[in-house]
Structure formats: structure tokens, C-alpha cells
Amino acid sequence: MLIFEHSRPARVNRAQLPPEPQQGLDDLPPELLRSTPPLLPEVSELQVVRHYTRLSQLNFSIDTHFYPLGSCTMKYNPRGANQLAMLPGFLGRHPLAPTDSHGQGLLACLYDLQEILKEVTGMKGVSLTPMAGAQGEFAGVAMIRAYHDARGDSGRSEILVPDAAHGTNPATAVMCGYRVREIPTNREGDVDLAALRQALGPQTAGIMLTNPSTLGVFERRIREIADAVHAVGGLLYYDGANLNAILGKVRPGDMGFDVIHLNLHKTFSTPHGGGGPGAGPVGVGERLLPFLPVPVVTRDNFGFHLEDESARPQSIGRLSAFYGNVGILLRAYVYARMVGREGMERVAEFATLNANYLAARLREAGFQLAFPQRRATHEFLITLSQEAKGLEVTARDFAKRLLDYGHHAPTTYFPLLVPECLLIEPTETEGKEMLDAFVEALITIREEARSMPDVVRGAPHSLPVKRLDDVKAARELDLTYRP
Amino acid sequence: MPFIPHTPSEIEAMLAAIGADSIEALFDEIPTELRAPGLSALPPGVGEMEIGVELRERARQDGEPLCFIGAGAYDHHIPAAVWEIATRGEFYSAYTPYQAEASQGTLQLLYEFQTMLASLSGLDVANASLYDGASSLAEAVLMAVRANRKNSSRRVLIPRAVHPHYRQVVQSIVHNQGIELVEVPFDPRGGHTDPALLAPFADQPYAALVVPQPNFFGVLEEVDALTDWAHAHQMLAIGLVNPTALALLKPPGEWGTKGVDIACGDGQPLGAPLSSGGPYFGFMTCRMEHVRQMPGRIIGRTQDLDGKVGYTLTLQAREQHIRRSKATSNICTNQGLLATAATLYLALLGPTGLRQVATACHTNTRTLLERLTAIEGVERVFTRPVFHEALIRLPQASDEVLRALAVQEILGGYPLAAHYPELGDTVLVCATETKGAAAIDRYATHLNRILERRRTPVCTRLRPKEDPFPNP
Known part of the structure; x- marks a missing residue:
């Protein structure tokens, strides 16, 4: 039942009405006024609370379920970080409040966070303003472009992207006015260096990579890649979606990357909120410092300041009306401080331990790893193509059946080059018993696929709805309720 | 180890299942010359209690001023x-x-x-x-x-x-x-x-x-x-x-x-x-x-x-x-x-509530404008009707006046000179439903007092960082 269906005409929620206005609206021109009220429900506060509490209970979430969604780093979101980011002093601060008298406390947190991210990534400067990973990518590629343009080197028209890259990479390159050229992956999961060398040239503006790659393996020849790209004058962009695996172990700046974005809603444990908000700060090496998006927090003897385009004339500009998703930045800051110097490395260690353990258990149980000869990083790929051929039960069916066993599904059918794949990322915050339960569930589902395949093909059976008709959703568009 | 649940015996069992000697061995595909020496510039980890003390202090530092700035972000009541x-x-x-x-x-x-x-x-x-x-x-x-x-x-x-x-x-x-x-x-x-x-x-x-x-x-x-x-x-x-x-x-x-x-x-x-x-x-x-x-x-x-x-x-x-x-x-x-x-928010307010909020914002802004423009030298910049926000001009340099107001924990508006130099020295002010008669009165009273005191040239030799005319 929709909230609109609980609505009754003239039901008013009086606790939420402001005092009766002291003046009229006679100063507003009548031709500019609304004639019919918007379709909003007329419901009591209890009805609202009950309706949305019940809706929430239809969701899987980290707080309720194991959520090994590959490339999404669904780790525990500490409640302490949420509580502190929602302190009244932080929540009530206007973005345009003067920073000298009413903002030093906040700017101190943001400055500290910039410093932490610089250290973790091995970069020279950080801007916190991008509001999600994709906007961080945009900032990164826009800086690459601004760098070439500033040198009068404007013939570079191409961004290279591995065929296994996140879809945001090629989409971002196009938003920055570049053509995209895909680079193939070799059988071991590394970038095909020969193909890369062939693709490089004076038209190359840069390359977008993530390391560990989206195949769940570490790109071992990253220095050679970096040198080859730099040799033709291109720059390297690091997609920080997979930073969790290497925190404190190896830094993108040391690998030769010129620019990076981080997904604070992954590695730094801020909530995903059912689709956001995220935060996608960017870090840069020396060459790209002047181009960072504004504002950037700086510090001098008088305190902390927000530097805008007047102090940074070469900046790629503003990406948000104010300075990004501050509330999310605060959560990430609290998390980073609680985890601290040694903790960062442990995050990478236990994320990697969990992924390798899960991979070893699944392999032992007869599942096929996509790259069995490689170490898993924070995540790994299995392919169910044998099961799909032999049993006619697909990766999608396995994923849906996992929901019946109380586990959120791993990422399915990504990267596209591995058939019938599941990309599994357990994260460091899960214990061994949960990983064991997940292995048992997959073994059971495979047994079901042999003995009663229709149960798996028809899954899920125990959720609020059965499998949904996506084709109907797209063909017979119903995007809003009409009474 | 914050947020990591593993016990020593579990770690041992997991490494055995993998066939690795140590957790460190799991990173053996990373070329050694790339390995980070450690994150020495990071502070050591702290507990929830300690970071809580620090953050509460920082949040307090920024105060909870009475805010008449809008300019794209509005101080509404949130149920x-x-x-x-x-x-x-x-x-x-x-x-x-x-x-x-x-x-x-x-x-x-x-x-x-x-x-x-x-x-x-x-x-x-x-x-x-x-x-x-x-x-x-x-x-x-x-x-x-x-x-x-x-x-x-x-x-x-x-x-x-x-x-x-x-x-x-x-x-x-x-x-x-x-x-x-x-x-x-x-x-x-x-x-x-x-x-x-x-x-x-x-x-x-x-x-x-x-x-x-x-x-x-x-x-x-x-x-x-x-x-x-x-x-x-x-x-x-x-x-x-x-x-x-x-x-x-x-x-x-x-x-x-x-x-x-x-x-x-x-x-x-x-x-x-x-x-x-x-x-x-x-x-x-x-x-x-x-x-x-x-x-x-x-x-x-x-x-x-x-x-x-x-x-x-x-x-x-x-x-x-x-x-x-x-x-x-x-x-x-x-x-x-x-x-x-x-x-x-929209479900809690409904059509009646949202309309009443919008009405209160607008009429409070009307009251604010009436009170402010009743002060000598304060005037509206534009003649056309507005919704819940308006541009005013002050008789004195707005940055100094706004600073004096801020000392009284009042954010009196957003100055536009940097964005619209052609308009001269102007301030964008806004009142929402959270700024009732008492709040508006506080703003108008302080503004009047600040302008009045500054009209009499007691002290022009300093560009004071703080309000030189505090409340008696």
C-alpha cells in the first residue's frame, strides 16, 4: 500500500504546522500562484512513522544482512560516526556562515581529513568537494584536461580505459569531452601491456585504472604501465573504488598515479543510504595541484580558510553549490580517527584475509574461480558458467536464491568479460562464521540446482515479492502514482 | 582493532584454509618496491569516547547563531x-x-x-x-x-x-x-x-x-x-x-x-x-x-x-x-x-503543512523587511515582489555591520558585492518559518543599535575584529 492510499481529505498533522502567519499573501501577484494543491498525502504522524518503518523492514542492509556486493565495500557503518556528524553545531551551520567567526571547528575537521587522505593516497593535495565517486572521476579527468590545455597541448583527444572498468569511467571521459578507447585484459587479469603500448600515442590524454582491478586482482605491472603512459605525455587516473584492499600497504601516489578519487562511502565506511549520498574527494600529485576543484581548506597562522577560485585561478571550478557532502565528510573523518594509523593497514589485511578465505573455501567446494592462479585482493570473481551450461541455472538464479538464505547477492555479471560471474567482497567487518554460512548457502544452492532446479530458477521465494518483471517495468512505464 | 571481529584462533584457521603462512603473505603479488613504509603522518586510532570529546568541542566552537542567510540553503524546521x-x-x-x-x-x-x-x-x-x-x-x-x-x-x-x-x-x-x-x-x-x-x-x-x-x-x-x-x-x-x-x-x-x-x-x-x-x-x-x-x-x-x-x-x-x-x-x-x-518530510507536512510553511516563510520575510527598512538608511534594492528572500542595502559598509552582528550571534545575511559588483554593497536576507517575531525583533534591534552607534564617529581609527559597541 502506498502512503497516498492512507490519505484522507482534511487530515492535518498539527504538530508540524508553524504558527498562523501574521500577514497575508496579498503582495504576491495572483497570476504567479498555484491553483491546485500538489498530490501529497494527508496522513497522521503515526501513519507516516508506521508506513516507513514497515517499508524499511522490506530492505536488506548491512545492519540486517551479510552484503558481499563486489566493488561496493559494504562494511559496517559505525553508529558513533553518525551520531557525531549529527551534532547540532554541525547540522545547524549555514554553508555561507562566516568561516572566521562561525566555522573554525568544522574547517579544522575538514582540514584534518584532507591531510589524512593525502597520507593514505600518497598525493600532494586533496579537494573534498566532489559529491560521489562519479563526480570525483569527473573532477579527475577534468583536471587532466585542464593540465594539457594549460600547457597548450590541446591535441590530446583520447582516454584509455580497461575493458573491465566501471561504467562510470567511460561515461566520465565522454563528459569531459574525450573519446574512449578500451584496452583488453590478458588471461591472468592484468592489462594487456602490448595492446596498451599500441594504443598509446600523442592523442593519449590519460588512462583510467583501478588497482586492484575490478577483476579482484592486483595489477602487478603498474609501474610499467605508468612509465609507458607518462612517456607519451599522458596522465594516470586512479579510480579509488577499490582502495580498501591496499590501505597502508601501497599508495596510488607511489604507483605513479597523478590523480585519484576516493569513495568515502566505501573505504571510509560512510553509509550508502539506499543509493547515496556518497563523497568522492580527489587527490593529486604536484603537477595537478593548481587545478583542484574549489573550495579547498587551507591553514595559516590566523586559522583555517576556504580557498575559492580567486586564490586558485587555474582551478577546474566548483562542482557543488557549496562544498560538497560535508555531513558525509564528517562521518569519514570520525571513522579515520577511530581506525587510525595502524588500523588502516589492518583494514586492508582483514579485508584481504576474508576474501582469500572465502575464495579458498569456495574453490575447495568445487566452485570455479575466474583467476585461480592469482591471490584475491579485497574481492574476487567466481564464474558459474559450468553450472549455467550443465544445470541451466544462471548466476542470476544463484544470486536470487542467496536472498532466500538471508544473504544479499554479490555483484552479478560485472565485469562483463567474465561469463556468469559473481564478484564477491566480504569486507573486514564480517567474522568467520558469517563467511562459513555464506559458503554453505552457495553449496546448498548448487545441490538444489541439481535436485530441484526450478526452485533456484524461481527464486526468491521468501521475500516481499517474487522475481520482478523488469521488461514490463521498462515497456509499460509507471513512474508515478495516479489516484 | 576497531570493527574487525577476528579472534587469534580464527585467523589461524583461516590462514590454514588458504594455505598461507601469514596475512602478510597475501600481499605477495604487490612488487616490494611499491610497498608503503607505513602511514606515519596519521594519528594513532582513538576510541569513540575520545573522538566524541574532540568533535563536541569543535561543533560547539562554531556556535548556534540566529541565521538570516538563505542564498540557496534554508533553515527550516525538520520534524x-x-x-x-x-x-x-x-x-x-x-x-x-x-x-x-x-x-x-x-x-x-x-x-x-x-x-x-x-x-x-x-x-x-x-x-x-x-x-x-x-x-x-x-x-x-x-x-x-x-x-x-x-x-x-x-x-x-x-x-x-x-x-x-x-x-x-x-x-x-x-x-x-x-x-x-x-x-x-x-x-x-x-x-x-x-x-x-x-x-x-x-x-x-x-x-x-x-x-x-x-x-x-x-x-x-x-x-x-x-x-x-x-x-x-x-x-x-x-x-x-x-x-x-x-x-x-x-x-x-x-x-x-x-x-x-x-x-x-x-x-x-x-x-x-x-x-x-x-x-x-x-x-x-x-x-x-x-x-x-x-x-x-x-x-x-x-x-x-x-x-x-x-x-x-x-x-x-x-x-x-x-x-x-x-x-x-x-x-x-x-x-x-x-x-x-x-x-x-512531505508526508508529515502534507499539502496543508507545506503550504503553511511556505506562507510562514514568506510572511516572516515580509515582517523582516518591514522591520529592517524602518531603520534609517536601510532600503530594499529591487521593486518587484519576492518570495521569502530579498536584497537590501545598508547605510554603512556591510562587511563591518555583518561582523558586528555576528559577534552578537546573528548572521544578518549574505553580502553580494563580490558576485554582483554592479549593485554595489548589498545584502541578501531571508527569513523562514523558524524566524518568528522574537527572532526578527532581535535582528532589527541589534542592527539599529549597531548602525546608530557607528553613525557617531567614536572610533574610526581601528577596523575592529570585534564589535566595539557591546551590549551595555
């Missing part, structure tokens, strides 16, 4: 239930609803959200949110360039009366695609984008005209004439609106004879705390004919195998994870939790 429910773990810690059957709560809520936003703006469909108002305008500009089938222009008209930060953001985002923004001036008396000022742009093709309502100065635009002018010149019309204002003002879908093609704006007034600028959310609504050009997630209603109603992400062929380099935008993560808060 307690909004964030009590929105931070339930099931909403707070879920991912984008890729597994629809396990995400019906978020999906149904977003379908309700789309319904509410589409209806508020008088258009057919809404997406499930974008980052913020400024970036939603940038996406609307890109969308208009794609969707305009009457001409292939890559130039878009944007009034100078649009929020200066929004214009900067749009520029940062669209210029790499060869899209040019052309500024439309405002009428220096009325403060509005007078349709007569559009005449010079009639000869050239443009993809779209942005129509703000109200504009950055709070001034109400002649939206019917502007929308019709755009359509008469083969442009799309993009409405840039404040969602609270839409409880009172004509929705963009009804502007002019045909209504706008796309509407967008910042959803912050609908349940998002000020929080120094974010997270807020951008919204976008449009006519059905343009839905395939819309960026961002869209939720559709469908059926399951048993014919039961359910909700799912739809029209995904527009999006980056399917279309890659041919997607409508690179956006992936949006501002889902803020859309959740907005849905709760």
Missing part, C-alpha cells in the same frame, strides 16, 4: 520523525537497490518520492535524485542540449539572476563538452529577468533558456512570458525552482501555454539540515516525452511472477553501468538518503 526513520539501519546502510526483491522498502519509497516531486512541479515524471541543485541544473542543461530536436545548438541562455555558484558549477560541468552558457541580464530596478531583455537573443539558435523562480535575489520572475518566449524560439525551457515555494507558486509544468520541459532544483528545504552545504539533493522532473534523456536512477512499478505489485530500477539503458560511454550521464550514486528524508 523529529524524519531523521529518526531515515537513519534506521535498513534505509541508512542499504546500497543502491540493484537486487529489487531485497530492496522493496527503498524502491517503493522512491516511487512515492517521484510522485511527490512530479506533482509539486506539475510535470509527468521525476528521477530518484541527483547530487544538489547546482549539479542538477548542469544535468538539465546537458539534457536540454540532447533533447532539443528543433535545433542542434550547443548554447544555452542562463540569467545572471541565477545563483552565482550554480552558474559556476554549470560552467565547470558542461564546458568540456563544448557547451556555451550565454548570460541574460536582469532588470536593475525590478531585479527580474525582464522578457524585454531577451530580444537581443532572438536571432541566434539556443538549445534552452533557464527560468529561475524565485531567482537568486528572491525576486519573482514573469515565468509565463519567459517560458513562452523560449518555446517560440525553438528552445526548451528549464525551470529552476525552490520546492517549498511550489506549495504557493504556480508549478513549472503550468508556466506559459505549454509548461516547461524540465524542472530542477535543490531539495534541501525538504528535510535536509543546513550542514554546511551538504548532503542535500538535486531533483529533476520532466515531461514524459523527454524521460529517456533524463539522467539518474528512475524507479518503475511492475509485477512479480505471481502478478503482485512491486518496484524496480527501470530505463537502465540510459545509465553508465549499461551504456558506458553512451550514457546520459556518468552519475551512479545519488543522494538516496536525502530523498528518503524528503519523502518523510
